[in-house]
Amino acid sequence: xxxxxxxxxxxxxxxxxxxxxxxxxxxxGELSEDEFRPLRLMNGLYVQRHAPMLRVAIPYGHLSSTQxxxxxxxxxxxxRGYGHLTTRQNIQFNWPALERVPDILAELAEVEMHAIQxxxxxxxxTTTDAFAGVAADEYLDGRAYCEIIRQWSTLHPEFAYLxxxxxxxxxxxxxxxxxTQVHDIGLHVVKNDAGEVGFKVIVGGGLGRTPxxxxxxxxxxxxxxLLTYLDAVLRVxxxxxxxxxxxxxxxxxxxxxxxxxxxxxxxxxEWAHLKDGPAxxxxxxxxxxxxxxxxxAYEQLAANPEAFTVPLVSDAAFAKWVARNTRSHKQTGYRxxxxxxxxxxxxxxxxxxxxxxxxxxxxDRFGFGELRVAHEQNLILPxxxxxxxxxxxxxxxxHGFATxxxxxxxxxxxxxxxxxxxxxxxxxxxxxxxxxxxxxxxDYLFDLGDIDCNFSGCMNAxxxxxxxxxxxxxxxxxxxEWYQITxxxxxxxxTAIGKVIGPSFAQADVPLAFEKIMNLYVEQRLAGERFIETxxxxxxxxxxxxxxxKSH
Amino acid sequence: MQNLIKNDAVTEDAWRLIRSEDESYDxxxxxxxxxxxxxxxxxxxxxxxxxxxLAPDADLSLLRPVLAQLPLIAIDFPAFTDGRGYSLAxxxxxxxxxxxxxxxxxxxxxxxxxxxxxxxxxxxxxxDDRPAEAALDGLRDFSDQYQATVLQPEPLFKRRTQR
Ligand code: HEM
Ligand code: SF4
Numbered sequence: 001x002x003x004x005x006x007x008x009x010x011x012x013x014x015x016x017x018x019x020x021x022x023x024x025x026x027x028x029g030e031l032s033e034d035e036f037r038p039l040r041l042m043n044g045l046y047v048q049r050h051a052p053m054l055r056v057a058i059p060y061g062h063l064s065s066t067q068x069x070x071x072x073x074x075x076x077x078x079x080r081g082y083g084h085l086t087t088r089q090n091i092q093f094n095w096p097a098l099e100r101v102p103d104i105l106a107e108l109a110e111v112e113m114h115a116i117q118x119x120x121x122x123x124x125x126t127t128t129d130a131f132a133g134v135a136a137d138e139y140l141d142g143r144a145y146c147e148i149i150r151q152w153s154t155l156h157p158e159f160a161y162l163x164x165x166x167x168x169x170x171x172x173x174x175x176x177x178x179x180t181q182v183h184d185i186g187l188h189v190v191k192n193d194a195g196e197v198g199f200k201v202i203v204g205g206g207l208g209r210t211p212x213x214x215x216x217x218x219x220x221x222x223x224x225x226l227l228t229y230l231d232a233v234l235r236v237x238x239x240x241x242x243x244x245x246x247x248x249x250x251x252x253x254x255x256x257x258x259x260x261x262x263x264x265x266x267x268x269x270e271w272a273h274l275k276d277g278p279a280x281x282x283x284x285x286x287x288x289x290x291x292x293x294x295x296x297a298y299e300q301l302a303a304n305p306e307a308f309t310v311p312l313v314s315d316a317a318f319a320k321w322v323a324r325n326t327r328s329h330k331q332t333g334y335r336x337x338x339x340x341x342x343x344x345x346x347x348x349x350x351x352x353x354x355x356x357x358x359x360x361x362x363x364d365r366f367g368f369g370e371l372r373v374a375h376e377q378n379l380i381l382p383x384x385x386x387x388x389x390x391x392x393x394x395x396x397x398x399h400g401f402a403t404x405x406x407x408x409x410x411x412x413x414x415x416x417x418x419x420x421x422x423x424x425x426x427x428x429x430x431x432x433x434x435x436x437x438x439x440x441x442x443d444y445l446f447d448l449g450d451i452d453c454n455f456s457g458c459m460n461a462x463x464x465x466x467x468x469x470x471x472x473x474x475x476x477x478x479x480x481e482w483y484q485i486t487x488x489x490x491x492x493x494x495t496a497i498g499k500v501i502g503p504s505f506a507q508a509d510v511p512l513a514f515e516k517i518m519n520l521y522v523e524q525r526l527a528g529e530r531f532i533e534t535x536x537x538x539x540x541x542x543x544x545x546x547x548x549x550k551s552h
Numbered sequence: 553m554q555n556l557i558k559n560d561a562v563t564e565d566a567w568r569l570i571r572s573e574d575e576s577y578d579x580x581x582x583x584x585x586x587x588x589x590x591x592x593x594x595x596x597x598x599x600x601x602x603x604x605x606l607a608p609d610a611d612l613s614l615l616r617p618v619l620a621q622l623p624l625i626a627i628d629f630p631a632f633t634d635g636r637g638y639s640l641a642x643x644x645x646x647x648x649x650x651x652x653x654x655x656x657x658x659x660x661x662x663x664x665x666x667x668x669x670x671x672x673x674x675x676x677x678x679x680d681d682r683p684a685e686a687a688l689d690g691l692r693d694f695s696d697q698y699q700a701t702v703l704q705p706e707p708l709f710k711r712r713t714q715r
Contacts, residue, residue: 007696007708018693022663038633039663121633151698151708157670158642158701161635227707238639239609273647278700278707285709 020102044115055118060146061089065360072356123153130374142172144289163241164249181495204255207461215260232271296368301333307387321404344436348414349377417457424457426474426481438511608636629658645672665690672702
């Protein structure tokens with residue numbers, strides 16, 4: 001993991017003090033509400049329905065056990081004993097008092113954490129594959145570049161007041177698990193024919209009101225040019241992105257208006273002046289950052305030890321959990337464990353202080369003191385020996401962390417919705433729960449297999465509903481909460497925006513609509529065909545007919 | 553325009569900001585004019601100095617031929633959330649080599665100063681209703697930066713690996 005040096009520490013502390021003074025001036029009436037808003041947002045502080053909400057950055061989802069313990073301390077001391085993991089690998093606290101936020105930030109700074117640029121119209125936390133560095137299908141580890149980008153974007157003097165927020169995602173594996181195609185910039189770490197490492201650059205993806213899949217503007221950008229090229233993209237956006245209408249201010253609208261080709265040409269023009277400038281990365285610079293992301297001291301182990309294979313056969317519940325909640329690891333004898341935060345009855349992504357402490361202990365005891373946050377809003381123990389899995393599972397079960405549903409229909413990605421968010425059209429949490437209750441039969445759920453279900457409480461799409469295989473969007477009909485269902489969306493290598501199947505549903509009817517959709521899938525699927533594949537093959541019509549058929 | 557920060561101190565100077573092309577001024581006054589008005593000025597007709605102020609969407613190529621002779625360029629921030637001026641400043645400094653005074657005008661307040669200075673602004677015309685004295689602290693918010701910009705052309709990553 002990256003370790004702060006003296007300068008990193010100093011800058012974060014200075015940011016805390018700057019924010020402390022901004023808060024003081026606001027409370028003293030020296031800053032108006034309108035003036036304070038962008039300043040607090042740039043530091044992760046929203047004012048929501050009930051209270052302020054503080055979003056703390058978890059850079060590219062990496063967390064040490066020490067940091068997680070600090071987060072649990074903050075949840076207990078300044079909040080109501082829990083936090084919420086977000087789809088951008090951050091954590092949110094829903095109930096802090098405004099006056100105490102500077103103290104929270106000071107505590108975070110002690111463990112190399114902050115809330116810098118976790119919201120506001122600036123470059124946000126860079127996200128990546130939660131399994132970066134350990135995934136068996138990874139060809140390049142992008143984490144050193146994530147850290148390089150994190151530092152470049154942190155307090156960037158030129159790009160603090162962009163037209164709109166700006167999100168960058170990095171992926172280095174065969175399977176894109178970072179949703180790079182729906183980010184303002186998606187970077188794929190790749191090797192060219194000459195064996196040189198670089199990036200494929202995708203620009204202008206995003207969801208929200210205008211969901212768009214990003215366009216590749218450069219097939220190969222050599223590593224050393226990463227920062228000068230990012231400066232060029234951001235500068236074109238900063239200068240020419242629309243500022244008159246916040247719904248048209250994202251870079252995707254600029255790319256669409258200019259055409260991707262013209263946008264790419266404009267970036268190349270700008271870059272021609274920046275290329276090979278002072279921000280060009282030398283090999284030793286990259287090596288410096290890569291040195292923080294080396295392998296921990298893995299033991300040389302044989303695969304499938306008895307301590308693993310025996311309970312796998314004797315304990316069906318354990319086997320189910322292993323099948324869904326663990327992943328293959330690049331190191332033989334190890335697996336990564338996904339601690340599911342999708343227990344029925346708990347808002348997706350919510351994690352209690354007790355769970356944080358427990359997970360931190362397991363990270364120390366069974367791993368190397370590291371954890372990851374997945375954009376699916378789960379927590380990950382990246383390095384667990386197969387021989388320890390049975391014990392980890394039992395512990396996880398005791399702590400409500402072992403719902404064996406990772407990647408299944410009930411592993412719902414869900415925004416806070418109307419219970420917390422003032423922009424919401426509808427609540428999301430109770431509806432997600434109703435769906436989880438409807439599909440509480442594990443055998444049936446397993447039989448349905450991989451299904452991404454994504455839920456947003458309004459068209460801002462914080463829950464990524466457009467790229468759910470099945471997506472739900474809260475809509476407002478004359479002051480009532482209704483829900484629109486989309487099918488056919490997907491993330492990853494085949495990113496696609498889902499299509500609305502028809503008129504929206506009242507809250508009570510959503511689970512039934514889901515049931516009809518799943519029944520049809522089970523009837524229609526070919527052997528081994530996943531839900532999304534069936535949807536792609538047979539199209540939306542049969543689903544529409546089934547869902548909207550008049551009942552007899 | 554007497555709420556100025558220059559050389560780390562609150563100060564005054566003789567430049568007068570002319571916001572609209574209709575505003576009148578004397579031939580002897582030092583004036584900062586809208587770009588179009590400034591382009592139309594006949595230097596022979598006046599004894600005072602004239603300099604342009606740029607809107608955030610200004611076309612810098614209009615200025616390029618005369619940059620070397622310009623004593624001052626002002627960049628307007630219609631709202632402090634409008635960040636285009638930061639890019640203009642870097643372009644003027646880094647790409648076009650402008651050496652003269654670069655003045656931030658408009659909705660300029662304390663919390664922008666650290667960033668404004670780093671992209672090349674040297675003078676800050678603090679919004680009239682805010683005390684410039686208090687804004688001065690804004691210049692001291694940060695003691696370093698990661699990026700390569702005008703005030704610190706060496707990015708931190710290079711200074712790190714050189715140590
Ligand atoms: C409760 C307070 C929240 C508010 C007020 C809020 C507001 C917004 C708004 C206005 C947008 C759309 C911006 C745009 O398209 O330009 C947005 C996007 C987004 N939000 Fe939130 N959000 C909140 C919480 C969350 C949470 C809890 C998550 C994660 C679970 C989240 C994740 C996202 C993501 C991933 C997007 C990007 C969607 C896209 O690709 O365009 N937000 N949010
Ligand atoms: S999608 Fe809408 S309701 Fe959900 S968190 Fe975002 S803004 Fe709020």
